Amino acid sequence: MATAIEFDNISKQYRLGLVSTKTLSHDLKRWWTVNVRGKEDPYLKIGETNDRSTKGGSDYVWALRDIDFKVEQGDVVGIIGKNGAGKSTLLKLLSRVTGPTTGTIKARGRIGSLLEVGTGFHQEMTGRENIYMNGAILGMTKAEITRKLDEIVDFSGCERYIDTPVKRYSSGMMVRLGFAVAAHLDPEILVVDEVLAVGDAEFQKKAIGKMQDVSQGEGRTVLFVSHNMASVQRLCHHGVLLANGQISFMGNISDTIHNYLSTQIIQSAYNNKNPKETDKLNLLWAKVSPSKGDAFFNDTAIDVSFCVRINDNIGSLVIGFNIYSSFQHPLARADYNDLDGRATLERGVYEFHFRIPPHTLSEGDYTIVLDVAEKNVKNYAGDETVLSFRVDINDQSNINAFSENIDLKSSIVRGLWLVDYNKIH
Amino acid sequence: MNEEKWTTVIKPKNKLFEVNIRELWDYRDLISLFIKRNIITQYKQTILGPLWFVVQPALTVIMYMIVFGGIAGIPTDGVPRPLFYLAGTCMWNYFSECLTKTSNTFVTNSNIFGKVYFPRLTMPISDVLSNLLRFSIQFGFFVLIYIIYAIIGDLEAHLNWYALMFPLLVMMMAGLALGFGILISSMTTKYRDLQVLFSFIVQLWMYATPIVYPLSQTKSMFWAGIPVHKLMCLNPVTPVIETFKYGFLGAGEFIGWRWLIYSFVFMWVLLGLGVVVFNRVQKSFMDTV
Numbered sequence: 001m002a003t004a005i006e007f008d009n010i011s012k013q014y015r016l017g018l019v020s021t022k023t024l025s026h027d028l029k030r031w032w033t034v035n036v037r038g039k040e041d042p043y044l045k046i047g048e049t050n051d052r053s054t055k056g057g058s059d060y061v062w063a064l065r066d067i068d069f070k071v072e073q074g075d076v077v078g079i080i081g082k083n084g085a086g087k088s089t090l091l092k093l094l095s096r097v098t099g100p101t102t103g104t105i106k107a108r109g110r111i112g113s114l115l116e117v118g119t120g121f122h123q124e125m126t127g128r129e130n131i132y133m134n135g136a137i138l139g140m141t142k143a144e145i146t147r148k149l150d151e152i153v154d155f156s157g158c159e160r161y162i163d164t165p166v167k168r169y170s171s172g173m174m175v176r177l178g179f180a181v182a183a184h185l186d187p188e189i190l191v192v193d194e195v196l197a198v199g200d201a202e203f204q205k206k207a208i209g210k211m212q213d214v215s216q217g218e219g220r221t222v223l224f225v226s227h228n229m230a231s232v233q234r235l236c237h238h239g240v241l242l243a244n245g246q247i248s249f250m251g252n253i254s255d256t257i258h259n260y261l262s263t264q265i266i267q268s269a270y271n272n273k274n275p276k277e278t279d280k281l282n283l284l285w286a287k288v289s290p291s292k293g294d295a296f297f298n299d300t301a302i303d304v305s306f307c308v309r310i311n312d313n314i315g316s317l318v319i320g321f322n323i324y325s326s327f328q329h330p331l332a333r334a335d336y337n338d339l340d341g342r343a344t345l346e347r348g349v350y351e352f353h354f355r356i357p358p359h360t361l362s363e364g365d366y367t368i369v370l371d372v373a374e375k376n377v378k379n380y381a382g383d384e385t386v387l388s389f390r391v392d393i394n395d396q397s398n399i400n401a402f403s404e405n406i407d408l409k410s411s412i413v414r415g416l417w418l419v420d421y422n423k424i425h
Numbered sequence: 426m427n428e429e430k431w432t433t434v435i436k437p438k439n440k441l442f443e444v445n446i447r448e449l450w451d452y453r454d455l456i457s458l459f460i461k462r463n464i465i466t467q468y469k470q471t472i473l474g475p476l477w478f479v480v481q482p483a484l485t486v487i488m489y490m491i492v493f494g495g496i497a498g499i500p501t502d503g504v505p506r507p508l509f510y511l512a513g514t515c516m517w518n519y520f521s522e523c524l525t526k527t528s529n530t531f532v533t534n535s536n537i538f539g540k541v542y543f544p545r546l547t548m549p550i551s552d553v554l555s556n557l558l559r560f561s562i563q564f565g566f567f568v569l570i571y572i573i574y575a576i577i578g579d580l581e582a583h584l585n586w587y588a589l590m591f592p593l594l595v596m597m598m599a600g601l602a603l604g605f606g607i608l609i610s611s612m613t614t615k616y617r618d619l620q621v622l623f624s625f626i627v628q629l630w631m632y633a634t635p636i637v638y639p640l641s642q643t644k645s646m647f648w649a650g651i652p653v654h655k656l657m658c659l660n661p662v663t664p665v666i667e668t669f670k671y672g673f674l675g676a677g678e679f680i681g682w683r684w685l686i687y688s689f690v691f692m693w694v695l696l697g698l699g700v701v702v703f704n705r706v707q708k709s710f711m712d713t714v
Contacts, residue, residue: 027615093435094435095541095542096433096435096542097538097539097540097541097542098708099435099436099437099708100435100436100437101437102437103437104434104435104436104437105433105434105435106431106433106434106435107431107432107433107434107435108430108431108432108433109432109433110432111433111542113540113541113542120537120541122462122466124465124466124469125462125465125466129461129462129465132458133458133462136452136454136455136458137455137537137541137543138541138543139451139452139543140454141454142454142457142458
């Protein structure tokens with residue numbers, strides 16, 4: 001297969017902070033050293049790797065550094081990574097919204113981008129007018145749009161409103177219309193960034209289906225950025241994992257996702273260092289641990305414990321947790337009053353112990369999101385209290401021969417449901 | 426795999442004169458849609474609609490008649506005042522409208538530019554073209570008043586052959602506005618100071634152009650030994666306005682081919698420079714705007 005896109009040593013530098021008078025002085029210095037003294041740009045050297053959470057000394061960062069890879073024609077490549085890893089920057093470069101600082105990107109065929117659907121929609125114009133407008137912005141000619149108009153309107157499901165100004169549309173309808181135009185763009189290379197996060201379930205299904213058609217049926221190349229591992233897994237063949245602006249892994253999609261998930265920080269315990277007396281509730285500590293040993297195995301029980309201090313009388317307490325899979329599916333819910341159905345507790349410090357029985361969770365990463373809340377008022381367990389753990393398969397005989405497929409490995413429930421089996425002939 | 430096969434090559438910097446006219450041509454439908462959008466959306470949900478195009482110059486002319494004609498008593502080369510002011514206002518309005526629109530290209534469109542690529546030049550070009558509608562309505566208004574004056578016989582000066590240059594004159598106005606506009610818009614992406622300064626300059630510029638007074642008024646004036654008349658002609662808009670007024674109203678005398686050619690050459694140089702700078706800036710302006 002031919003190469004559709006080639007990234008050759010792509011780097012992108014950004015200046016941090018505000019554009020201010022200092023910018024002018026830097027510009028002058030840059031101009032002086034490059035054009036007058038004929039030397040290298042002084043500010044290109046001092047960039048630091050882009051780690052959002054640490055403090056750096058320089059005003060410049062590398063949002064992308066030395067990105068070097070090729071995409072085959074007809075391939076669907078998922079680009080994954082943490083927030084700020086450089087995913088969107090990479091797509092922006094590809095869709096020519098901004099230029100790279102160094103390096104070249106070469107591509108074969110028209111590049112259509114879905115960085116944000118509905119770009120250029122004008123509130124005062126009707127749906128039909130906006131289809132033309134939006135299509136032309138994305139690079140279609142009028143004749144092309146006219147040819148596909150019925151299809152687009154049909155796909156969007158907004159037929160009734162098509163001659164109404166889009167300012168009267170609901171936000172969902174706007175997205176549908178925007179996606180419908182973009183989906184019918186028929187570029188050789190399609191760049192998609194998180195558009196599926198919007199719209200209702202029915203439309204998401206439609207959108208994913210359309211993208212699958214585009215990539216499989218029509219042999220187009222797709223670059224897809226998303227945080228939703230389930231849809232990345234479903235759509236993509238290959239993956240590129242970005243970390244701090246550099247490629248940290250590249251390969252088939254299952255391995256890439258696996259690699260990504262394993263880099264996520266595992267926090268199995270939380271301690272509240274200074275609980276606020278003024279809050280009605282405090283989560284003092286929380287932890288998740290295997291009932292025996294140090295590692296979480298699928299055949300040992302998992303204990304979830306936490307300690308809550310109640311400072312005030314609360315009419316309706318919510319104390320419990322949800323378990324999420326690494327694909328962010330909510331899996332299960334448990335509450336403090338599951339046994340007695342009580343709605344409140346008197347003041348004091350309480351310890352709660354939950355036990356997830358063995359052979360419940362399969363191999364994979366899970367997070368526990370705690371609720372320590374006054375019902376419909378406030379949750380006192382913040383983001384920092386989220387616990388996470390990884391379950392490994394202990395009993396090797398439990399591993400199915402086909403489990404190379406990550407779908408099987410991460411099937412969420414792996415129950416010990418077999419009652420018996422007998423030879424009957 | 427040879428280089429020719431790549432259809433898109435994205436590099437850090439464009440070459441100096443790498444202006445993709447072909448690409449612009451491929452996006453001609455987009456230009457026409459932008460024009461349509463500009464026109465449609467301008468007067469949606471207004472009662473008078475395009476009539477505003479006429480009301481505005483009419484009020485301006487009345488104001489000029491009071492201030493410059495009445496109070497200041499500046500002569501108008503023997504042309505009826507309303508016609509004289511209207512001719513100047515029509516042309517100047519087109520120029521200044523185009524100029525302010527195009528000089529804000531990057532700032533007002535940063536939202537859409539930040540999401541999708543299309544040749545950025547389509548924006549200012551469609552601004553200049555869609556303003557032609559407004560201009561033609563105002564010009565029609567001018568012709569109407571002109572005919573009324575011709576009928577009541579109050580018009581001494583006459584239409585002459587120079588009026589045939591009208592399309593060229595409009596093109597020169599558009600070219601000058603586009604050239605200045607994209608140059609300014611490229612410079613304001615990083616430093617907004619220019620934007621503030623520029624809106625002020627446009628106001629002053631009108632007074633440096635013979636709109637509210639005839640150029641002949643400056644004939645006998647000198648500034649540091651140089652005739653003011655010559656200085657005025659250095660302003661590339663002056664010869665265009667003067668030729669227009671002479672052609673239609675026979676006001677004053679023809680400014681001379683020399684100055685008209687100067688204006689014409691000025692326009693092309695400006696356009697070339699503007700496009701080169703614009704082209705350089707469009708590549709990375711999203712990071713600084």
